[in-house]
Amino acid sequence: MSQPTFETAVRTQGVNMFFGEGESRVTALKQADFDARRGELIMLVGPSGCGKTTLLSVIAGTLTPQAGTVEVFGQRLDGLGQEDLTTFRRKNLGFVFQSFNLIPTLTSLENVTVPLLIQGVSQREAEERARIVFEKVGLKGREDSRPNSLSGGQQQRVAIARALVHEPPLLICDEPTSALDKDTGAQIMEMIRTLSRAPNRCVVVVTHDQRIFRFADRIAEMEDGRIRRVVDDPRQLDTTHL
Amino acid sequence: MYRLALNMLFGDRAKLAMLLCGLAFSALLMAQQTSVFFGIMSWTYTPIYNIRSTIWVSDPMVEQANDAKPMRDTELGKVRSVDGVSWAAPLHMSILQARMTDGNFKLITMVGIDADTFAGAPAQLSQGRIEELRLPNTVIIDEWGAQLMGRTVVGPDGKTKTVPLKPGDTFEINDIEARIVGICKVRRAFTGGPFVYTTYDRAKAYNLEARRTLSFMLVEPRDGVSASQLCDRIERETALKAWTTDTVIWDWSDRSLAKNTFWWFWKNTGIPFSFGTAVALGLFVGIAISGQTFYSFVLENLKYFAAIKAMGAGMATIARMLLVQALTAGLIGFGLGAGMAQAIGRVMIEKGMPPFVMFPQIFWATLVLVLGISLVSAIIGIIKVSRVDAASVFRG
Structure with missing residues (x-):
């Protein structure tokens, strides 16, 4: 692995993660070394059970590894307590989930305001800022719609707006296109790639969806809890086992 | 966050209706039965009241x-x-x-x-x-x-x-x-x-x-x-x-014949037990229905609470959201139940049967009990959410 540079956004070294004890112990990450740069969109790919989601959780600070170091935008996460990790996530991370996780009883605009309200921003200011992001993701006019009345693509746009509204440097996307058709998935990925071009932003995407590999700047292939290799061109991947 | 918490609560109308029914029924039973109890007990010293x-x-x-x-x-x-x-x-x-x-x-x-x-x-x-x-x-x-x-x-x-x-x-x-x-x-x-x-x-x-x-x-x-x-x-x-x-129940002296009559009936009849049972029933039914409904509401929203946790909300924030939801439901449920008790009481007072005396203290005690039920419901929800791992949001 290369030494950290000012361009490094995320860096993990020798990360070990296992679940359970004794005979039921399952190793999810084995000496996982990974890095992502500012301004890039990097994908984590690999077969089911290879540790993609666990590594993503470690980078997001929702899981603490048993060994190894995790550094995100210069901040070591592996030594932080739960409260500090929560504060870190609040300020630095945006999430796009596989099943959107939009609260169905709130309007789309209210869903987008959630990260700002968590930060303590006033309701009025949160709504003003949410409207601006809403327009950026192409959903102007659908602010008062409930998530269930939107199409899958529109719901994912709302989720992206929610992930971006507090301008986090790191965007974590977990299977962002798995619930979308090909064209909608491509549109969403185009949007995510554009967002990743901000100089101080990094986007990490976990996916199985080979149709979107072309949107990645780099692809990290995982196998058995570690990074097998990192490629710049998806054609370099052996996709038969993915 | 509190407004969002309330919107989450009011957005699920079926659950809210069930929750309010439980709380209102509980408040009605507690307030109405206690008022009838005090009404009946006030009849025990009627001669003192009539013969001044x-x-x-x-x-x-x-x-x-x-x-x-x-x-x-x-x-x-x-x-x-x-x-x-x-x-x-x-x-x-x-x-x-x-x-x-x-x-x-x-x-x-x-x-x-x-x-x-x-x-x-x-x-x-x-x-x-x-x-x-x-x-x-x-x-x-x-x-x-x-x-x-x-x-x-x-x-x-x-x-x-x-x-x-x-x-x-x-x-x-x-x-x-x-x-x-x-x-x-x-x-x-x-x-x-x-x-x-x-x-x-x-x-x-x-x-x-x-x-x-x-x-x-x-x-x-x-x-x-x-x-x-x-x-x-x-x-x-x-x-x-x-x-x-x-005869003023909250202010009577030890020499009061009304007070001694009240306590004689309290000790020597099954009236307090039977009405106490009804009030306790109201309390337990309230806890059971409201606790169960609120728990089900929390379960249904668990993945969203997990997402909110992942986005950086501390457990204290989520606990306050759940408390706001439960206590708001409690206040509305109390309003409905106490209102119904009052309406029933008016009819009873007009008909004279059964006796009905709703002291302000009964109102406040019922409010405290209903909010207690809500608090128990909220605590059950908080325990559940506190056990949810924020990382669970990445598990599909």
């Missing part, structure tokens, strides 16, 4: 207002001689059978009052004059009794109806005629029988077999002498029992 006097004097073995142990008439002279007594009047109270003109019998509470002073007479007469009690064989009956003891007649349409008794009507007590000369408004008695007022001497005549007929003595202290002081003197000098007659 500053001090009641009784046989020393008397424990409560419905427990008259008749004394000799000579005791009246002893009480009158106590320093500080302005006046003292005899009072007779007994439960007798009245025979109606149609041959039917009804239980009545006979009250014999002093014919000279009319001390202990009903405060309000809707028909007749109190002075007419001085006429031979006359009585005054309460409105409830007039209705209860009324004549049943068959109308031209073939339907039966009750014609209430009125001045001029008669009935018999121990084969002695009782002619009604007035109808009075008084509070009903715990025993259910109507009050029939007559003079003390005539009450003795109606009680053919009674050797002693002085049930109580009504006493008024002279100016400058407190009721409590005079009670002490009467008890010291006559060896009788003297009671004050304060």
Whole structure:
């Protein structure tokens, strides 16, 4: 692995993660070394059970590894307590989930305001800022719609707006296109790639969806809890086992 | 975040309706049953309420207002001689059978009052004059009794109806005629029988077999002498029992006959247990329904709470959100339940059955209990959410 540079956004070294004890112990990450740069969109790919989601959780600070170091935008996460990790996530991370996780009883605009309200921003200011992001993701006019009345693509746009509204440097996307058709998935990925071009932003995407590999700047292939290799061109991947 | 929490709550109308039903039912049951309980208990000391006097004097073995142990008439002279007594009047109270003109019998509470002073007479007469009690064989009956003891007649349409008794009507007590000369408004008695007022001497005549007929003595202290002081003197000098007659439940003294009557019924009847069971049932049903519904609401929103946690909300923020949701539901549920209890109470008060007394303290106690139910529900939800791993949001 290369030494950290000012361009490094995320860096993990020798990360070990296992679940359970004794005979039921399952190793999810084995000496996982990974890095992502500012301004890039990097994908984590690999077969089911290879540790993609666990590594993503470690980078997001929702899981603490048993060994190894995790550094995100210069901040070591592996030594932080739960409260500090929560504060870190609040300020630095945006999430796009596989099943959107939009609260169905709130309007789309209210869903987008959630990260700002968590930060303590006033309701009025949160709504003003949410409207601006809403327009950026192409959903102007659908602010008062409930998530269930939107199409899958529109719901994912709302989720992206929610992930971006507090301008986090790191965007974590977990299977962002798995619930979308090909064209909608491509549109969403185009949007995510554009967002990743901000100089101080990094986007990490976990996916199985080979149709979107072309949107990645780099692809990290995982196998058995570690990074097998990192490629710049998806054609370099052996996709038969993915 | 609180507004979002409320929007989450109000957005799920089915769950909210269920939650409110549970809380409202619980509040209704607790408030209504407690009010009926206090209403029934207030009936136990009805004689003190109806027969206004500053001090009641009784046989020393008397424990409560419905427990008259008749004394000799000579005791009246002893009480009158106590320093500080302005006046003292005899009072007779007994439960007798009245025979109606149609041959039917009804239980009545006979009250014999002093014919000279009319001390202990009903405060309000809707028909007749109190002075007419001085006429031979006359009585005054309460409105409830007039209705209860009324004549049943068959109308031209073939339907039966009750014609209430009125001045001029008669009935018999121990084969002695009782002619009604007035109808009075008084509070009903715990025993259910109507009050029939007559003079003390005539009450003795109606009680053919009674050797002693002085049930109580009504006493008024002279100016400058407190009721409590005079009670002490009467008890010291006559060896009788003297009671004050304060009936304000939250403020009555240890000497209060009403208070002693209340607690006698509390200790010696199953009334507190049966009503307490109903109130406890309301509480448990509230906890069960509301706890279960709120828990189900939390379960349904668990993945969203996990997402909110992942986005950086601390457990304290989420706990406050759940508390706001549960307590808001609690306040609305209480409003609905207490409102219904009040509405039912109004109907009860108009009909006079069952008795209904909703003290402000009942309102506040019900509010505290309903909010307690909400708090328990919220705590169950908080425990559940606190156990959810933020990383679970990445597991599909």
